[in-house]
Amino acid sequence: MINYQEIYDLLRKEKYNESLQALPSNFLKEISLYLNEKKTIVDKDQKGLFSDTQKVSRKQFENAISIINELLSIREKKVLNLAFTAAKTGLSKKDTENLLRYEKELFESVIKKLEENQNSLALALEGKDEEKDLKNVLIRFKQEVPRFFDLEGKEIGPFNSGDIANLQKEIVDILINDGKAIKIE
Secondary structure (H helix, E strand, O other): OOOHHHHHHHHHHHHHOOOOOOOOOOHHHHHHHHHHHHHHHHHOOOOOOOHHHHHHHHHHHHHHHHHHHHHHHHHHHHHHHHHHHHHHHOOOHHHHOOOOHHHHHHHHHHHHHHHHHHHHHHHHHOOOOOOOOOOEEEEEEOOOEOOEEOOOOOEEOOEOOOOEEEEEHHHHHHHHHOOOEEEOO
């Protein structure tokens, strides 16, 4: 099982090296076991024979939590930097071999979002940008419209003739096609 010194050494290595450091394959499980063990000792009666051990364990428990949070935060920043670099230049498989499963998921989702953003920017620069950002449209109702549900299942309305509303583009299209509303420019 992992111990306090090993956790500290992992933080030190991660902190002072630019690349992601390899962690033991069962790192998160080991950390969980270590923290549970320390918490059990800390939660025992303070007046027992092992009160000095409890004090040391309490301090190690508190410090270990801080160290683990710092370690994971440093790694997260490195994963984000790695994803940015990967989206711009591409990476080989070995560049991501030190990622934990959760870090791989973050890495892949950030790369996907960065690539989508790059594609949108390229379209905008080519003048082919669609008005995707326009999610809501301002309309005036031409007739009464009873309550209905929007795309998220939220109830909206009822509306009277002359009422103005800012609704989702998809709903506005339906209302305009049905002759119930007009778009306000």
